[in-house]
Amino acid sequence: MGNFLSGRVVAVTGAGRGIGRAVARAAAAEGARVVVNDYGVSVDGTSPTSETAGTVVKEIEAAGGEAVAVADDVSTMAGGQRVVDTALSAYGRLDGVVCVAGILRERMLFNMSEEEWDPVLATHLKGTFTVFRAASAVMRRQRAGTLLGFTSGNHQGSVSQANYSAAKGGVISLVRSAALGLHKYGVTANAVAPVARTRMSANVPVELAEIGEPEDVAALVVYLLSERAREITGQVYTVAGPKIAVWAQPRELRAAYAQGPWTPERIAELLPGTVGVDPMPLLEKVAAMERAAAAGDRPNAGARQVP
Numbered sequence: 161m162g163n164f165l166s167g168r169v170v171a172v173t174g175a176g177r178g179i180g181r182a183v184a185r186a187a188a189a190e191g192a193r194v195v196v197n198d199y200g201v202s203v204d205g206t207s208p209t210s211e212t213a214g215t216v217v218k219e220i221e222a223a224g225g226e227a228v229a230v231a232d233d234v235s236t237m238a239g240g241q242r243v244v245d246t247a248l249s250a251y252g253r254l255d256g257v258v259c260v261a262g263i264l265r266e267r268m269l270f271n272m273s274e275e276e277w278d279p280v281l282a283t284h285l286k287g288t289f290t291v292f293r294a295a296s297a298v299m300r301r302q303r304a305g306t307l308l309g310f311t312s313g314n315h316q317g318s319v320s321q322a323n324y325s326a327a328k329g330g331v332i333s334l335v336r337s338a339a340l341g342l343h344k345y346g347v348t349a350n351a352v353a354p355v356a357r358t359r360m361s362a363n364v365p366v367e368l369a370e371i372g373e374p375e376d377v378a379a380l381v382v383y384l385l386s387e388r389a390r391e392i393t394g395q396v397y398t399v400a401g402p403k404i405a406v407w408a409q410p411r412e413l414r415a416a417y418a419q420g421p422w423t424p425e426r427i428a429e430l431l432p433g434t435v436g437v438d439p440m441p442l443l444e445k446v447a448a449m450e451r452a453a454a455a456g457d458r459p460n461a462g463a464r465q466v467p
Contacts, residue, residue, distance in 0.1 A: 174261030176212030188225030240290025339394030372401030
């Protein structure tokens, strides 16, 4: 047992398996008392069971830690509130929340149904909001706390995961908004974009040279939850095995100004050569995969990207 998080109370959603489980166990091993939340569903969000969170609590307790289970669905306001209320009733405070819960329902955009769109946005994006919302009210009163959302490199876009990519992009914007709005209260907000082997990543083959395990991600999360990271806010970090990287903040690249009102003709003359475009690296990767498929080659399925 370490003491990196000694005396702290941390709630982790999606903590029944994969990265969430690794985070919950690592936080407990570093001295935190942990609220383990998991609705216990399959990868596509169906077949919930309350046993999943309880199993991780038993693992933590067997290792000498303290934990309590919450099996609520965080895509509801009541579920998110219950995660926070459980921390307060069991331990009297809440120092950090880590929102890992997520599901996948893959489909090409032109075939995606409302039933495939809504639950993914509800679990990833709204599920982060409901916990952030409830936790931030507590942390504002405490004048301290840490909010951690989970995003993905797929926030840049994905061929067959428009729902998932939109949700993960939303998580980044939510984190940055939280960082701006809560800074004066001593509350930080950051996002983690992991690349690791999990059950959710098992069916998403992507050619990746860098990939790690859930425990790699957990180590970064423990650090971000700790006092030593209290000055870090509004950031997005990737951890992929031995690599840790920070993503750039959004910013303008180039601008042009018109003399007089804009017209389509004036824009057509000015935009291509002056403002231009920002190249989309993933577009070339997709094109390369399409060329390889047309030539009869198959993409490498040995490395997969985590949601």
